[in-house]
Amino acid sequence: MKKLVALLSLLLLVGSVPASADTLAEIRARLAASKPADYPTQPIEFVVVYPAGGGMDTTARLLAKYVEKYAGHRVIVVNKTGGAGFIGHTYLATQAKADGYTVGILANGAWTDAMLKAKGKWSHKNFEAVAFVNYAPVTWIASTEGRFKDKTLKDVVATIKSEPGTVKIAVVPSISFEFLAEQVETLAGGKVVKVPFQGGAPGVTALLGGHVDVATGFLSEYRGHLDAGKVKVLAAAAEQRAPDMPQVPTFNETLDAKHLVWSAWRFAAVPRGVPTARKGYLEAVLAAALRDPELQAEYQKTGSIVDNPYANAAAVDAAIEKSATLERQFFTTTGRLPK
Known part of the structure; x- marks a missing residue:
């Protein structure tokens, strides 16, 4: 006692x-x-x-x-x-x-x-x-040498709408990574190819290898690649911009939504x-x-x-x-x- x-x-x-x-x-x-x-x-x-x-x-x-x-x-x-x-x-x-x-x-x-x-x-x-x-908020990233190297999230969404079934996105099935992709599909009015991985880090590796167009992950899973200029952050699924990434827009502000919040x-x-x-x-x-x-x-x-x-x-x-x-x-x- x-x-x-x-x-x-x-x-x-x-x-x-x-x-x-x-x-x-x-x-x-x-x-x-x-x-x-x-x-x-x-x-x-x-x-x-x-x-x-x-x-x-x-x-x-x-x-x-x-x-x-x-x-x-x-x-x-x-x-x-x-x-x-x-x-x-x-x-x-x-x-x-x-x-x-x-x-x-x-x-x-x-x-x-x-x-x-x-x-x-x-x-x-x-x-x-x-x-x-x-x-930590869920984010989408693109390779600085890939398909969306000079594009924004709006550009990616526009491509999903105009070229449905062609954008490959790395996700982890049945968690926020996949749910976010589905919500973006709904807003875009087009389908993506959801490529499943066991975690965020393998998806980032696939992105760097050119096997997917967009990877879903947390900053800790790609910080080194971001600092090295190999990837860029398209958006964060947060209620507001993160203090350590103030230049990165949220999905909500970019897509004029309120429900795209996953962490x-x-x-x-x-x-x-x-x-x-x-x-x-x-x-x-x-x-x-x-x-x-x-x-x-x-x-x-x-x-x-x-x-x-x-x-x-x-x-x-x-x-x-x-x-x-x-x-x-x-x-x-x-x-x-x-x-």
Whole structure:
């Protein structure tokens, strides 16, 4: 009981005081004092359901580094890929042990897969959040040597309308990447060729190889190529222009719409049933890491937005439930789910 009270006090303290206000030694000492006696005694795994090199993978590896900094425990990032994320989501929901040693670094695709692919065998409620991490808008990019090297998003949409079935767009099936392409098809009045990949990074590789005309992805998946002048950003599916890409228009402003908003909303979660003390310790360690100014700066470099409006993990779970409800409405409206 004393350990649990200490954890609750630590969560309140970490959530209200900037990481820079205390020394690293002081934060580590408080975390150590609240650590369960039997946990952790082995490395903690951060599970990513998309390939190495992508936005989720980058997010997880940066977070792992800073969790190790504050907790002093080894954290291993494991990529469980396949089925555009479905294999990893299913593993976390139905097979991973609820012992605190497996933490999913997840995004919106977790509840998308639950609704569209799981066939009732599991849902997003099989997970319990331990932290909100960050979010990043979905973008379209073109090669600076390809078909749309000197074109804008309006030009691409005009081509979709005038030459239907000729524009190849890299997507990840059954997530925001594909949904955005479908919405643009509707606005353009023409079809595109949606080329499926397991993640954003493979799609960027295909773009550079001339195999697709447009790639869908997050800034972290092509930042190096953007800096090298190999790709350009056509638009971002955000409510407003991103602070780190103020020159990039949004889909909404370019296409005179209001509904083209898609992002990777990233969070950390454990299989439901992890002992309260272990879950509380994970929440405290993650909160400390995520408030580190250096980690926040590294995330911002990848194009992620780090503002955290959630007071605790329960608030993150509530936000997930709200988002899942809205997404279910979208799937019902588009005929993916029965009314």
